[in-house]
Amino acid sequence: MSTAAAPENTEFVDFWNEVLVPKFVKYKHVLVDGLSHHSEKILPSLNIRQGDKVVDVGCGFGDTAILFAQRVGPSGSVLAIDCCDSFLQFGREDAKAAGVDEIIEFVEADVQGYPFPGDRDFCFSRFGTQFFENPVAGLRSMRASLRPGGEMVMIVWRTIGDNPWLGLPKQIVLQFLPEPGEDARTCGPGPFSMANQEMVTKQLEISGYTNIEFERIDAPLVVGRTPDDAVGFQLALGPAGEVYREAGEEAQGKHDEIEQALKAELSKYETEEGIVMQSSSWKISARNPE
Numbered sequence: 001m002s003t004a005a006a007p008e009n010t011e012f013v014d015f016w017n018e019v020l021v022p023k024f025v026k027y028k029h030v031l032v033d034g035l036s037h038h039s040e041k042i043l044p045s046l047n048i049r050q051g052d053k054v055v056d057v058g059c060g061f062g063d064t065a066i067l068f069a070q071r072v073g074p075s076g077s078v079l080a081i082d083c084c085d086s087f088l089q090f091g092r093e094d095a096k097a098a099g100v101d102e103i104i105e106f107v108e109a110d111v112q113g114y115p116f117p118g119d120r121d122f123c124f125s126r127f128g129t130q131f132f133e134n135p136v137a138g139l140r141s142m143r144a145s146l147r148p149g150g151e152m153v154m155i156v157w158r159t160i161g162d163n164p165w166l167g168l169p170k171q172i173v174l175q176f177l178p179e180p181g182e183d184a185r186t187c188g189p190g191p192f193s194m195a196n197q198e199m200v201t202k203q204l205e206i207s208g209y210t211n212i213e214f215e216r217i218d219a220p221l222v223v224g225r226t227p228d229d230a231v232g233f234q235l236a237l238g239p240a241g242e243v244y245r246e247a248g249e250e251a252q253g254k255h256d257e258i259e260q261a262l263k264a265e266l267s268k269y270e271t272e273e274g275i276v277m278q279s280s281s282w283k284i285s286a287r288n289p290e
Helices: 011-026 033-040 063-072 085-098 135-144 164-173 197-206 227-236 238-247 249-253 255-269
Strands: 053-057 077-082 104-108 120-126 146-157 210-222 274-287
Touching: 011 085, 033 210, 033 274, 053 063, 063 077, 063 085, 063 104, 063 120, 077 085, 085 104, 120 135, 135 146, 135 197, 164 227, 164 238, 164 255, 164 274, 197 210, 197 274, 227 238, 227 255, 227 274, 238 249, 249 255, 255 274
Parallel strands: 053 077, 053 120, 077 104, 120 146
Antiparallel strands: 146 274, 210 274
């Protein structure tokens, strides 16, 4: 199944669709396949059973939604939400190929304020809640999707210092270019906006959740098939990509130097699998009160 209820676009949603979507599509192999080791440490442990009703918030290309559909089976259902329909098109096609398209409903929407029916057993988000324009409103909306006693799990990055796959490239690019200004266009608060355990706990409490737990997940990521692929990814997305994008003509003028410096450093992490670097995230679980 698939429907589209296009969101009333905010500045952040526009930025996703206008700037980031083409880059995400180009590097889908990193953003989906490169996360495989990380996903293997989290997804099998989720309390999702046959017959459950699941919502996947910020589902992106739909790979987690498809996995959930396989787990809940024909007696369950998956509602997969993202603000970028270009991502959902991949999900629809892949779900059909996997034979689970009748189990998943793909919806183009901004989860903040989405009219959930409140009947879901499980609500999940992988690296999506970090970009909520209003975190409490977004988390409250996710809780509204759950039945009484239903569980929410979100995966968010820990600090940039805990994630050298993003931190190291930024440090290198900053040797050549300035930090982005306060007027830089963004896709929301950013990948590390939920790294602070105390702050996120308070956000969840204000949003009405109970049984809040944090689990640190450390895992390797494949950030490119080759050094050139990894350099291209870093200059397109993430903290290094933001610095490069916002520097404009200055970045173009120094492109060769930046590229050479990144390639020299990222080549140190080359393995038979590709360029492999370490990552660290929080697996945060909470419940809708009974």
